[in-house]
Amino acid sequence: MSVTQLNSLQPAPGSKRPRRRVGRGIGSGLGKTAGRGHKGQKSRSGGFHKVGFEGGQMPLYRRLPKRGFTSMSRHLRAEVRLSEIQALPVDEIDVQALKQAGVVGHGVRFVKVIKSGELSRKVTLKGVSATAGARAAIEAAGGSLVE
Template identity: 40%
Template sequence: SSSSSSSSSASRSLSTWTLSTLRATQRRGGSSSPSLLPWGCVSSGYSRGYRGNGKRKDGGYGTLVPRESPIPPQGVISLSNLKDNPGSKTWRLRVGRGRGGGMGKTARRGYNGQKSRSGGAPRIGFEGGQTPLRLTLPKRGFVNPKRMVFTPLNLWKLQKWIDDGRLDVSKTLTMKDFVDARLIDPRVKNGLKLLAKEMDGHAFTAKINVEVSRVSAAAKEAIEKNGGSVVTVHYNRLGLRALFYPQKFKYGLPKPARAPPWLVGKVDRVGTLPAPAPREAASAEAS
């Protein structure tokens, strides 16, 4: 009993001495005499006498810190604190390893069949061999890649804005004037088209000069009947954005795009973009 008590006290004193020595060494930032450290003290640097299996050539375990090593010990290594770097190992679901994990034997896939095999899922749209729905229904129509969507604007609404004083008819009206007056939504895709629909109390009687993307024959006749004129102009998507929001182009406005060959006969000319405003005026207006 006396021998066991003496050995336990010696081990306690050794462990206490080891921890105190390690803490003092780490506080100093170095090791004054690393060779005096007990067996089992390790360093993050290369150490002599280590064979790779945890056992030294002299029969002991652990890593011996060499005398000339400038790296201080980092702690005592044991099987309880051995682990890889955080994030180097990813969790993987292991199936077929017993009932304890909930994924044993058949791993919730049942017995034989296509769904129990790896990679046994059929392709999307496969209906077991019968004619799929995409082949049962007939094809209708086609997708026109040159289709253009125009925002409609009726003459009665244009006349109402003129009667309320929201539009200045003394100058040529453009689509930007309509956007600024909140007559149309600025989210125009391909342009604006004037239509000749009228309502009671809002008969079109104004004399205007207007530039739009498209105009119906009846609307053009109604405008020219009052002594006005309509010019159809072409803007691409970038041109419309530059027309509505010229202040958003920091390095200058883009060049107006020419109409493609299939639109040459449908427009009178290419739309013009306003001159870029000075930076001082644009910044003052934005603020």
């Protein structure tokens, strides 16, 4: 087993290729037009245009109608089922506890409990809202909601 010295390190064979020298004669394979073809805007120096430019024609992104938007508030809100609360090991549940348990994402700021599934133990919800049905189910199990 030979130990490689720092002064003898070199790239793996075939990993480095020589750079392409365009416009340097017939023998290079990229002489004369230098791989740019004949005539036209792209063949000339400085002959590139901005992204989406269609030669003066009204570009596609301006021809299409403006329609709708994505509300960022939907990323801040999350819904939690009663069955997910039932599975949590803690009795005092707030947004932070739900984040740590992985029930809601880390960007979530507002959580609402919906009536889906069963809740058979006493839990206290702090800073979490609930639908009317979910509130009734939590209170029926002996729990409470603190806004």
